[in-house]
Amino acid sequence: MRVGVFALQGDVREHLLILSKLGVDTLEVRNATALNEIDSLILPGGESTTMSKLIDIFDLRKPLQEFIVSGKPVFGTCAGMIMLASNVVDSAAGQQSLNAMDISVQRNAFGSQLDSFEATVSFAGQDAKVAFIRAPKVLEAGDGVEVLSKLEDGSIVAVRQKNLLATAFHPELTGDSSVHSYFLGMAQS
Ligand code: GLN
Numbered sequence: 001m002r003v004g005v006f007a008l009q010g011d012v013r014e015h016l017l018i019l020s021k022l023g024v025d026t027l028e029v030r031n032a033t034a035l036n037e038i039d040s041l042i043l044p045g046g047e048s049t050t051m052s053k054l055i056d057i058f059d060l061r062k063p064l065q066e067f068i069v070s071g072k073p074v075f076g077t078c079a080g081m082i083m084l085a086s087n088v089v090d091s092a093a094g095q096q097s098l099n100a101m102d103i104s105v106q107r108n109a110f111g112s113q114l115d116s117f118e119a120t121v122s123f124a125g126q127d128a129k130v131a132f133i134r135a136p137k138v139l140e141a142g143d144g145v146e147v148l149s150k151l152e153d154g155s156i157v158a159v160r161q162k163n164l165l166a167t168a169f170h171p172e173l174t175g176d177s178s179v180h181s182y183f184l185g186m187a188q189s
Contacts, residue, residue, distance in 0.1 A: 001187060004029040004038035006064075008054040010046025010079060014172040018180050032063035040073035040187040043080030045133065045170050048107065049092040051079055061098070068100045073163045073186040081166035082107060082136050089139060101161045102142030105168075109137035109155075118174060123149045123158055123167075129176040130169040132157075137168055160186075 005015045007028035019026045019042075027038050035041070043051075055061050068074050068084075076084040085097050087104035110117075116133040123130075128149075138156035141147060149158030149167070157168040158179075165186060171179035 001025065001039045001184075002027055002037065003184070003187070004034060004041045006041060006043045006051075006080070008058060008060075009051050010044035011170065011172065012044055014170075015042050015044050015077075015180075018172050018177050022177055022180060022184065024184065031058065032060060035063050035067050038072075040183070041067060041075070042183075043074065043076040043083050044172075045078030045080060048079040048082035048088075048097075049095045051083055052095045052097070055083075055098075056096075061096075064098055065100070068098065068164065071163050073165065073183065074100070075183045075186075076164075076166040077170055077172065078133065078135055078168060081105060081138075081168055084164060084166050085136075087140075101159065101164050101166060102145055103138050103159055103161075103166070104140040105136040106139050107136050108134050109168075110135050119151070119169070121149050121151065121157065121169065123171075123179055124182055126178055128171060128178045129174045130167070130171050130179070131173040132169050133173075135168045 002025040004027045084101045085103050085105040089106040145161045
């Protein structure tokens with residue numbers, strides 16, 4: 001099994017590192033050909049506005065949407081979650097998501113860079129140590145969306161809809177591999 005990490009922008013290296021620690025074969029995805037060579041894909045954290053522009057510059061919008069529709073697992077972290085959402089609140093001018101999951105997310109919902117924090121969250125019933133960096137929040141989730149993690153104040157921060165997983169937080173920056181293991185489990189089932 002080979003996991004691709006979308007590599008035009010964002011914290012690609014950290015995801016590759018954790019995947020290789022888990023013993024999985026990886027590929028940096030920068031073009032449509034690479035999408036044919038992977039079994040699942042991670043859209044990393046970074047900056048969703050820039051990601052949206054680069055996706056169009058590199059003609060990757062349609063190939064990415066086709067990959068998603070094919071049913072192969074896709075995991076969006078932070079900016080990657082924003083890219084998967086069907087509705088983005090506080091989006092930048094011209095920013096376009098991939099419109100794949102039935103969720104409405106608010107960008108920068110936890111405040112500015114200064115409001116970044118680490119937290120232990122309950123994710124799919126297990127504790128996971130994760131980082132929130134200018135993180136989005138899920139404001140609404142459709143009927144087909146399973147909520148996998150909520151903060152104490154009720155904020156929804158991880159969701160799954162069929163083959164799609166999205167977290168508002170970064171699971172790749174704290175050395176905790178449990179969320180990636182969950183994603184690899186999706187790829188194997
Ligand atoms: N706030 C960023 C955005 O809108 C996401 C931040 C992140 O991925 N760490 O894309």
